[in-house]
Amino acid sequence: xANFFHASSFSHPLLLLVLLIVALSNSCxxxxxxxxxxxxxxxxxSKGEEYSLTSQHLSMLEEVLEDSHxxxxxxxxxxxxxxxxxxxxxxxxxxxxxxxEGVVSVFPSKTLQLHTTxxxxxxxxxxxxxxxxxxxxxxxxxxxxxxxxxxxESFSDEGFGPPPKKWKxxxxxxxxxxxxxxxxxxxxxxxxxxxxxxTDGHGTHTASTIAGNLVSNxxxxxxxxxxxxxxxxxxxxAAYNVCGSKGCAESDVLAAFDDAIADGVDIISISxxxxxxxxxxxxxxxxxAFHAMQKGILTSQSAGNSGPxxxxxxxxxxxxxxxxxxxxDRHIIDKVVLGDGKVLKGNSINSFTGTYHPLAYGKEVxxxxxxxxxxxxxxxxxxxxxxLVKGKVLLCDQLSMGEAAKKTGALGxxxxxxxxxxxxSPYPLPAIQIKKQAAEExxxxxxxxxxxxxxxxxxEAENDSSAPTVVSFSSRGPNPITxxxxxxxxxxxxVNILAAFSPLGSVSFLDERKxxxxxxxGTSMACxxxxxxxxxxxxxxxxxxxxxxxxxxxxxxxxMNATRNPDAEFAYGAGHINPVKAINPGLVYEILNDDYIxxxxxxxxxxxxxxxxxxxxxxxxQGTKGTPLDLNYPSMTAYVQQKDKPFAINFTRTVKNVGSExxxxxxxxxxxxxxxxxxxxxPSVLSFKSLNEDKSFVVTVSGSKLNPKTSMAxxxxxxxxxxxxxxxxxxxxSALI
Ligand SMILES: *[C@@H]1O[C@H](CO)[C@@H](O)[C@H](O)[C@H]1NC(C)=O
Ligand SMILES: *[C@@H]1O[C@H](CO)[C@@H](O)[C@H](O)[C@H]1NC(C)=O
Ligand SMILES: *[C@@H]1O[C@H](CO)[C@@H](O)[C@H](O)[C@H]1NC(C)=O
Ligand SMILES: *[C@@H]1O[C@H](CO)[C@@H](O)[C@H](O)[C@H]1NC(C)=O
Ligand SMILES: *[C@@H]1O[C@H](CO)[C@@H](O)[C@H](O)[C@H]1NC(C)=O
Ligand SMILES: *[C@@H]1O[C@H](CO)[C@@H](O)[C@H](O)[C@H]1NC(C)=O
Ligand SMILES: *[C@@H]1O[C@H](CO)[C@@H](O)[C@H](O)[C@H]1NC(C)=O
Ligand SMILES: *[C@@H]1O[C@H](CO)[C@@H](O)[C@H](O)[C@H]1NC(C)=O
Ligand SMILES: *[C@@H]1O[C@H](CO)[C@@H](O)[C@H](O)[C@H]1NC(C)=O
Ligand SMILES: *[C@@H]1O[C@H](CO)[C@@H](O)[C@H](O)[C@H]1NC(C)=O
Numbered sequence: 079x080a081n082f083f084h085a086s087s088f089s090h091p092l093l094l095l096v097l098l099i100v101a102l103s104n105s106c107x108x109x110x111x112x113x114x115x116x117x118x119x120x121x122x123x124s125k126g127e128e129y130s131l132t133s134q135h136l137s138m139l140e141e142v143l144e145d146s147h148x149x150x151x152x153x154x155x156x157x158x159x160x161x162x163x164x165x166x167x168x169x170x171x172x173x174x175x176x177x178x179e180g181v182v183s184v185f186p187s188k189t190l191q192l193h194t195t196x197x198x199x200x201x202x203x204x205x206x207x208x209x210x211x212x213x214x215x216x217x218x219x220x221x222x223x224x225x226x227x228x229x230x231e232s233f234s235d236e237g238f239g240p241p242p243k244k245w246k247x248x249x250x251x252x253x254x255x256x257x258x259x260x261x262x263x264x265x266x267x268x269x270x271x272x273x274x275x276x277t278d279g280h281g282t283h284t285a286s287t288i289a290g291n292l293v294s295n296x297x298x299x300x301x302x303x304x305x306x307x308x309x310x311x312x313x314x315x316a317a318y319n320v321c322g323s324k325g326c327a328e329s330d331v332l333a334a335f336d337d338a339i340a341d342g343v344d345i346i347s348i349s350x351x352x353x354x355x356x357x358x359x360x361x362x363x364x365x366x367a368f369h370a371m372q373k374g375i376l377t378s379q380s381a382g383n384s385g386p387x388x389x390x391x392x393x394x395x396x397x398x399x400x401x402x403x404x405x406x407d408r409h410i411i412d413k414v415v416l417g418d419g420k421v422l423k424g425n426s427i428n429s430f431t432g433t434y435h436p437l438a439y440g441k442e443v444x445x446x447x448x449x450x451x452x453x454x455x456x457x458x459x460x461x462x463x464x465x466l467v468k469g470k471v472l473l474c475d476q477l478s479m480g481e482a483a484k485k486t487g488a489l490g491x492x493x494x495x496x497x498x499x500x501x502x503s504p505y506p507l508p509a510i511q512i513k514k515q516a517a518e519e520x521x522x523x524x525x526x527x528x529x530x531x532x533x534x535x536x537x538e539a540e541n542d543s544s545a546p547t548v549v550s551f552s553s554r555g556p557n558p559i560t561x562x563x564x565x566x567x568x569x570x571x572x573v574n575i576l577a578a579f580s581p582l583g584s585v586s587f588l589d590e591r592k593x594x595x596x597x598x599x600g601t602s603m604a605c606x607x608x609x610x611x612x613x614x615x616x617x618x619x620x621x622x623x624x625x626x627x628x629x630x631x632x633x634x635x636x637x638m639n640a641t642r643n644p645d646a647e648f649a650y651g652a653g654h655i656n657p658v659k660a661i662n663p664g665l666v667y668e669i670l671n672d673d674y675i676x677x678x679x680x681x682x683x684x685x686x687x688x689x690x691x692x693x694x695x696x697x698x699x700q701g702t703k704g705t706p707l708d709l710n711y712p713s714m715t716a717y718v719q720q721k722d723k724p725f726a727i728n729f730t731r732t733v734k735n736v737g738s739e740x741x742x743x744x745x746x747x748x749x750x751x752x753x754x755x756x757x758x759x760x761p762s763v764l765s766f767k768s769l770n771e772d773k774s775f776v777v778t779v780s781g782s783k784l785n786p787k788t789s790m791a792x793x794x795x796x797x798x799x800x801x802x803x804x805x806x807x808x809x810x811x812s813a814l815i
Contacts, residue, residue, distance in 0.1 A: 113166040115153055115187040115329055119365055120161035120180050122372070122693020131157035139165060142174045153329055158340035160369045164329035182690045185360035187329040190350050192224055192280045192321060197287075197571035197607060200406040200545070202658045203309055203614070205292070214312035214617040216242045218262065219288050219609060220343030220375075222334045222350065223281035224326070225274045225319035225580075228261050230282055230594065232290030232306065232578040233315065235259035247316055247341030251275070260291070263316030265337055267330035270322035279583025281317065283598055284349050286578035287606035288613070289313040293578075296595045298504075299429030301410060301537050302576040306595060309610025309657065310617065316343050326350050328362035335366025339373050344616055346370055346377040347609035349602035351392045353384060355558050358678075359691070364395040368691065371397040372671055376616075376624035378609040380601035381566040382553030388648055389815055390553040391565045396709060397674055399612065399628050400565050402650055403552040403572025403604035404638075409542040410502040410574045410597065412510045414492060416523050417531035424492075424512035425502040427574070427597050428537045432508050435489045437530040438470040439521065457493075462486045471508075471532045473520055479587045480505035490534045492520060500549050501573045501599040504586040508534040547642045548649040549573050552601055555648035556813050560681060561717035562706040564809055567628065568635055569650040570611070572604030611657035618661045619736075625669035625710075626736070632712040633667070633804045634659035637794070640750055647792050647807045652713055664737035664802025667712040672696065680704040714777060714795070714808045721789045721812040726780040733773055733797065733804070735766040742766075743797040743804070745775075750807075753791035755781035757808065764797065779810055789813040 118135075132155045139148050143165075153164035164187060167175065176184040198204070215238065226233070228251070238259035247263035249256075252273035257264055264274040276282045289308040296306035318334035320326045331350065338346055348363060358364040367377035378399040384390035393400035412426040417434065440462065444454035449461030457474035459482035468487035477495035490508035494517030502511075512520070524530040548569055557565040579596035608631065615627045622630075635653030640646040671692070678688050679698030688698055707716055707729055714729040735741065743764045747757045757779050764773040777795060784791050790811035797804040 113151060113168050115164055115327070116167050116172055116184050117164050117187050117329055117332060117362060118162050118175055118181060119183045119359060121182045121690035122369065123157070123159070123161050124693065131155055131161060135163040138175070138178060142171050154333055156332060156336040159336045159373070160365070162332070180690065182687060183359040187327055187362070188352060189325040189327055190331065190352055191325045192350055192602060197406050197575055198307065198309055200571060202656060207658055209312070210617050211312045213620060214310050214614070215239065215314065216620070217310060217313040217345065217613045217616050218242060218245060218316055218343045219313055219613055220316045220318060220338035220341070220346045221281065221285045221288065222318045222320050222331060222338065222346060222348040223284050224278055224321040225266065225271070225276035225281045226261060226264070226285050226315070226317040227276045227282040227578070227580040228255060228257070230286065230578040231293045232286040232308070233258070233260045234291055241314060244342050247337070260315060261317060262314045263341055265334065266319035267333050268320065268322030268327065271319060274317050274319040276580040277582045279579040279596055280349070280602065281319065282580045283577040283596065284347065284602060284606040285315050285317060287575065287603065288347055288610045289315050290578055296576065298427065298576060298593060298595055298597045301427060301429060302408065302539055302574070302597055306576055306578065309607060310613040313613050316341060320350070332362040332366055335370060339370050339375060343375060345609055345613050346375055347606055348377065349380045349600070349605045351380060351382050353382070353392065355392045355394050357559060358395050359687070364398070367395060367398045371624050371674070374624060376612050376627050378605055378612055380605040383551045383601055385552045385554050386550045386645070388554045388645060388813065389556055389558050391555050391557060392553060394557045394559050394563070394565050396560070396563050396669070396677065396711060397624070399608055399631070400567045400651070401601060401605045401608040402548050402566040402569040403599070403601040404546040404548050404569040404650065404654060405500060405542060405544070405573045406571045407542050407545040408574065409540045410537050411540045412502070412537040413535045414510050414512070415533045415535065416520065417527065418523055420519065420523065422512055422516045422519065424510040424516065425499060426510045426537060427502045427504040428508055428510065428534060430508040430534070431536050432490070432534045434531040434533045436470045437473060437524060437532040438467065439473045439524060440475065443467045443470070443472070457482050457491070459485055471534065473517065475517070477511055480507055480509045481588055483507060483509070484588050490532070492517070492532065498550060500547070502537070503599070504589070504597065506586050506589040510534050544642060546571070546638065546654045548638070549599070552649065554645045556717070556811055558814065560706055561811070561814055562715055563709070563711060564647060564651055564713040564715040564807060566651040567713070568608060568632055568652050568655050569638065570604040570607035570655045572601050572607070573599045575599065575603040608655055611655050611660060614657045615660050623668055623670065626666040629666040629668065629712040630660045630663035631655060633665070633806060634663050635805070637805070646751070647809050648813070652805070652807055662737070662802065663804060664799060665733040665743065665797060665804045666736050667710050667731060668734050669710050673710055676704060677706060677709045680706050680708060713806050716779070716810050717814065718784070718810060718812050721784040721786060724780070724782045725810060726778065727810060729777040729779070731775060731777065733764070735769055735771045737799065737802050739768055740766065741799040743799045746796050746798070747793055748796070749793045751785055751788070751790065751792040753781065753785040754783070755779055755791045755793065755810070757793055757795070759795065777808065779808060781810070784810065784812055
């Protein structure tokens with residue numbers, strides 16, 4: 079990790095949580111050929127095939143690799159939930175293997191990087207809500223992350239019975255790692271770790287956000303003080319540590335899916351991803367989640383931290399719940415007091431209690447042998463003369479992780495940056511991010527006095543009435559691979575979240591402080607909120623399909639304000655998660671295995687490719703091809719080539735009645751964008767006689783052109799029976815780069 083984050087002093091604190099792909103560096107074998115780890119994906123297991131897949135994999139390799147190379151280069155087999163293996167190959171061997179019968183895809187194993195208290199109350203999941211504790215304690219959440227800290231109070235098993243009977247997993251936590259009736263399973267995969275023990279805090283944070291027990295009076299040095307708790311505190315956790323010191327190898331991530339599915343988890347949570355979206359059959363997470371879906375397991379994944387640019391979303395498969403990050407009503411702010419008494423407000427999670435120190439601008443403490451003034455103003459480490467910096471508070475023209483200030487002996491740092499102003503980060507020394515305008519005020523104060531001083535105060539919580547808004551770093555749509563599927567699906571709290579932490583983790587880069595609870599921001603923090611909401615729904619409806627649970631979460635989401643979220647649906651999908659509503663959605667848009675198969679045919683896969691991943695004899699229909707628009711998705715999105723041409727699009731959808739026996743739903747449409755579109759729904763009334771009855775309808779969206787500025791038009795469709803409101807976003811766009 080250190081190498082990666084050292085890479086640039088322009089690195090932003092958020093990078094600590096960002097999920098980035100770094101191309102795996104070539105590893106050389108004994109002969110010196112360039113070999114990389116490839117995943118050889120062979121689709122579903124055939125019936126009766128499970129017994130000796132490793133030998134099947136090895137005999138395939140015999141045709142491609144010299145015998146002496148096989149043991150050295152074989153990495154692992156996948157054989158519990160789907161078929162495939164990982165192996166080190168050179169380019170030539172890769173080509174040969176790719177052409178073999180039964181191979182769906184061969185792709186390099188990329189290295190993926192890892193991407194409360196108040197948040198649950200904010201989304202309405204208070205301690206007082208209705209729960210079914212016995213059913214909740216039957217829900218097993220598989221957390222694929224960087225491990226977990228089993229001794230955290232959040233994972234105590236006081237009051238828990240033995241694991242649910244259906245559990246087939248194991249506790250192979252490694253180095254003195256003990257499971258209990260809360261953490262019922264543990265496995266690790268990286269050849270660099272010997273344990274499921276969390277060494278950086280990320281996995282402990284996400285797992286406790288999902289299912290941590292209530293821990294009272296939790297805080298980060300008194301900041302964000304309150305009860306810390308997971309969304310489903312009675313649920314069980316199975317922790318799969320898929321990461322090593324440099325990140326999370328896709329070959330290990332896929333192995334964890336292979337196990338988690340076979341172990342019998344109910345929901346999978348994965349706050350990990352790539353930096354660039356890829357096709358479904360060359361992405362370990364999309365492949366693993368597909369097989370999970372086939373076994374009735376919903377996968378919830380973080381959208382990525384590459385916003386605010388559009389088309390940065392990396393979680394794109396329709397069988398995954400893709401989660402954007404939004405703010406909660408508690409913002410953590412900080413203040414700096416200048417020597418003249420002026421108080422400037424900014425952002426940081428600063429636990430240090432301050433005092434006045436001399437203030438110096440980077441340009442004034444420059445090491446002229448190394449740098450010019452403008453670079454010193456940015457406070458690059460080599461530009462600063464540490465003799466001049468020591469004992470002072472630095473003013474810098476950019477946001478950093480505070481590394482240079484810390485290393486040169488500064489006692490505090492003011493960093494000016496207008497971007498990334500919607501969340502706060504911890505730093506290894508008293509630090510505050512201020513707006514550029516505020517920095518000008520600091521500069522003019524410095525000009526006005528001989529001995530300028532500043533005092534950076536300890537952070538405090540502030541009420542943020544603009545919440546929820548999607549945070550800047552949250553990756554945006556449109557979906558670059560299947561632009562007819564809206565992504566992200568939903569937004570959930572992911573800013574300034576307090577949750578349990580590993581005592582081995584560092585509070586910030588270059589930090590010696592060790593804490594039991596830490597405040598983090600990232601789509602990594604949003605994903606576990608959605609996972610817990612899905613688990614909460616599952617505890618009321620244990621037999622619902624993954625798509626029904628996902629539909630319930632999406633169609634009951636709170637509408638978000640498009641004015642405050644310029645990318646609108648591409649930022650928040652169906653809206654802001656509302657778990658309490660989601661247990662009683664009225665209607666669900668269900669997508670079954672066969673529907674996903676049709677979808678794959680409709681995006682151009684042939685029967686052979688489809689069969690290999692479906693594991694059955696399903697085939698793509700002959701003749702007229704359908705379109706991805708036909709998928710019974712809870713949102714309705716169509717990509718059109720040109721924004722200034724008339725369009726007319728039909729979405730056919732089927733809803734299942736899961737509300738009340740005799741119910742009549744009426745439709746209404748709300749146009750949410752300033753564009754000229756017409757929407758009709760046929761029929762506009764759906765009368766259900768019984769539960770689980772299906773009814774279909776067609777939504778026709780037409781218009782003369784899209785909004786020229788945003789290249790999109792959006793609306794929402796609501797079905798209401800007076801009790802339930804079932805809302806779906808409708809988006810027509812030409813917004814691909
Ligand atoms: C691991 O085991 C050693 C020796 O038994 C013990 O001293 C140590 O505290 C244990 N570590 C944790 C984190 O439990
Ligand atoms: C772990 O595996 C990767 C990929 O095979 C390899 O590059 C790396 O050197 C291995 N690390 C150790 C510590 O064995
Ligand atoms: C709550 O936590 C704070 C900060 O850790 C501590 O100062 C305080 O004494 C605690 N209060 C209670 C009632 O335990
Ligand atoms: C300062 O130095 C940097 C790096 O050498 C250079 O790119 C930049 O143009 C210089 N700026 C000025 C104002 O001279
Ligand atoms: C501070 O003084 C310097 C040098 O006199 C000048 O260049 C700069 O514009 C002044 N800055 C402000 C904010 O007043
Ligand atoms: C913030 O203000 C809103 C509206 O005034 C209130 O409902 C909410 O409880 C407040 N939140 C906090 C954390 O004080
Ligand atoms: C949406 O946000 C804008 C800008 O903050 C505000 O004027 C408007 O009232 C909000 N709309 C709703 C429905 O809250
Ligand atoms: C497909 O598989 C099913 C069950 O395995 C079998 O009954 C059916 O005959 C097969 N159909 C074709 C066309 O092979
Ligand atoms: C949409 O469906 C209507 C019937 O509901 C049909 O008349 C029309 O041709 C269809 N339009 C397209 C673009 O498929
Ligand atoms: C709005 O759409 C209608 C029907 O498609 C069209 O006749 C009209 O010219 C459009 N108006 C504008 C301002 O684009």
